[in-house]
Structures are given as structure tokens and as C-alpha cells.
Amino acid sequence: MIGPLVLTIPMVAILGYGILEVKRSRPVGIAISLLTIAALAFLWFPELASTIAVALGLSTGDDLVIVAWVGLVTLITLNLHLRLRQQTEMVTRLTRQIAIAGRQAQQDLAGPDGISRLNTVAGVELLPRS
Amino acid sequence: MAATTVPAHVARPLVPVFETPAIQPSLDRVVVAVPALNEAPYISRVVADVIHAGFECVVIDDGSTDETSAIARRAGASVVRHSITLGQGGALQTGIDWAPARGADVIVTFDADGQHRAADIAALLQGLRSQDADFALGSRFLGAAVNMPRLRRFLLRGAIWFTRFETGMNVTDTHNGLRAMTRRGAMTLALRQNGMAHASEILHEIARSQLTWVEVPVTIDYSAETLAKGQSGLDFVAILVDLLMGRLAR
Numbered sequence: 311m312i313g314p315l316v317l318t319i320p321m322v323a324i325l326g327y328g329i330l331e332v333k334r335s336r337p338v339g340i341a342i343s344l345l346t347i348a349a350l351a352f353l354w355f356p357e358l359a360s361t362i363a364v365a366l367g368l369s370t371g372d373d374l375v376i377v378a379w380v381g382l383v384t385l386i387t388l389n390l391h392l393r394l395r396q397q398t399e400m401v402t403r404l405t406r407q408i409a410i411a412g413r414q415a416q417q418d419l420a421g422p423d424g425i426s427r428l429n430t431v432a433g434v435e436l437l438p439r440s
Numbered sequence: 441m442a443a444t445t446v447p448a449h450v451a452r453p454l455v456p457v458f459e460t461p462a463i464q465p466s467l468d469r470v471v472v473a474v475p476a477l478n479e480a481p482y483i484s485r486v487v488a489d490v491i492h493a494g495f496e497c498v499v500i501d502d503g504s505t506d507e508t509s510a511i512a513r514r515a516g517a518s519v520v521r522h523s524i525t526l527g528q529g530g531a532l533q534t535g536i537d538w539a540p541a542r543g544a545d546v547i548v549t550f551d552a553d554g555q556h557r558a559a560d561i562a563a564l565l566q567g568l569r570s571q572d573a574d575f576a577l578g579s580r581f582l583g584a585a586v587n588m589p590r591l592r593r594f595l596l597r598g599a600i601w602f603t604r605f606e607t608g609m610n611v612t613d614t615h616n617g618l619r620a621m622t623r624r625g626a627m628t629l630a631l632r633q634n635g636m637a638h639a640s641e642i643l644h645e646i647a648r649s650q651l652t653w654v655e656v657p658v659t660i661d662y663s664a665e666t667l668a669k670g671q672s673g674l675d676f677v678a679i680l681v682d683l684l685m686g687r688l689a690r
Contacts, residue, residue: 402526402533402634405526406522406526406530406533406537408523409523409534412520413518413519413538
């Protein structure tokens, strides 16, 4: 009884993670949640895993648990990739704003010859020094 | 018989109050946005050609480590410089954000490697005007693709069919960087694909916006340099993966 109890704690944590991720990516969040619920069911009702395993052409319920675990890890990896992508989008927006603000500042501070002496904005180099 | 003169305000054609005049895009100020990454050998000629054709040019330097920015500025372009490299899609969106904010009525996107012809810009503008469209998309398959390798042609054909299926737009070309858009069209674009998948994303966004578009024959010149920097077969796979991941992230 200790085994399923110990495994239930991280499974519930992963389920919570999946539910929270629904807001960010619905298909991935729902898939993680459903797969975790299935894994919890297999943990507490091993005979259910065996029945489904036979129906799916897998030899034993243990194999099904492993397949479910691999699927879960794959989904979490995919989710991390999507999260990284979101971070990249934020970096993109920030970079764009700095570039446009830098160009604007250069124009605003241009000297009588029309050439700006401003080379950096917030420590970011606007033009490579030649 | 005494000559009668018609006052100017009467001579003008009258528009009945119940008739709304067709909305013509104001094409007064055209800005050509050129995303560039380490294009020092070509950028001077590209900027000079665009300016010689009578258009303003903004080069979006995507974090080049060579003299691209300085050369472009000397050639007469405005330069907006990314502090880090984002990718062509990221640079293009910077140009699309920057130009309307500076009063551009039309934004033209133009590659920095010299494969586009500045003379085609006028044809794109004519396409916008004559069709009252918000997007004019250059098509090398309606125009000409000089020295285009067979593999590239084959891959592009596949990409065109995919685009038609995915967007419902009956386009004859895809992933052509030469296009023009009105300010209204530009405001509908918010590209999230920083890499090469942005070209497919633009078509997807045009389809979603339900604004009018037209294709215009243009010429693409392939040289050893442009082919070396261009897309390979593997890039097409990367584009598909990027598009899929982009959808999942929404």
C-alpha cells in the first residue's frame, strides 16, 4: 500500500501542473491532465491496466504503465519547449521595443548635421562601433 | 454669345450624399523594409537601388556582426538595429511596426541579398492601387525565377499546395519576401514566427484578416550567394515544425 501512496503524491503534483498549463496551451495541458489521471487509475486499479493493456495489444498492465509514463514525459518535454517559445516571444518583443526606441532616440538627439552621437540606449549598443 | 465660366467648385464631379466613395489606399509615402543579417557585401547596392527607384528605405539590422548597419546608413537608409539576432520574421515585424509609426502609407518588404528587383516595387504598388487591395504579394511563378534550382522549385510547389490547403488562398507562390501592404494591412500583422516560417504565417494572417490581396508577377534572381543563404530541404521541415509548435502555443 505504501508504494501507490508514495507514487500518488508526485502524480497529483503533475496533475496540478497539467491543469495549470491548460490556460497556456489547451491541447498540451488537457493531454497531460488526462494521461496523469489514467496513470493514477492504473496505479490504484492494476487490474484495469491489465484489461486495457490486453485490449490495446500490450502484454501486461506494467507495459501500459511504462507507455503512459513515457507519454507523460514526452508531453512535459513538449510543454517545456512551448514555454521556452513563449519566453523567446517575450525577448523578441523586448528587443523590438529597444530597437525602435533606440532609433527614435537617435533621431530626437541628432545634431545639426543630422547625425546622432547616441550609440547606446540602456546599455544596448545601437550601432556596432567601427 | 458670352462665354460662361464654370466656378471650380461647381465643375468638380458631385458625389451624392448617399453614395460612399470607394476607399482608395493612400499610397503617398512608401517605406521599403529590408531585414538584414550580415549582408555587408550586398546591402549598399540594395539600398541604393531602392532609393534610386524613389522610395524610402529602412534596414532592420538583425544583430549583424559585420558592417551592415554602417554601410546601410551611409547608403541612405534609416537603420533600426536589433541588439540580438531574432530571425528574419522578427526583423520583418520590427519593420512592419516601425514604418506605420513613422507615417508610412504602404510598407514593402524586400530581401537584403539582392535577389529582388527594385523595379518590381512599382508593380506591387500598381497592384494595390488597381485592385484596391491591402496586400500585393510578389509571385515568381507568375513572373520569372532566374537560375532557380529544380529542387527549390519542387519544394516550393509542395509548399504552395500546403499553403493553399491551410489558408484557402489560391496563391501561385509562397515564401516570397517581396510584398507590399497598406498601413491597414500592416496593422493586422503580428508575426510570432521569428524564423522562416513567418512567410507562411503572413499568408495565414492575411487569410484570417479577410482583407483583399492580389498577386503581382515579379522576378527573383538566384545567384550562388543567395542560394547559399537560402532555404534548404531541411529548412522546409523546420518550417513545418515551427508552424505546428506555433499553433500548439496559441
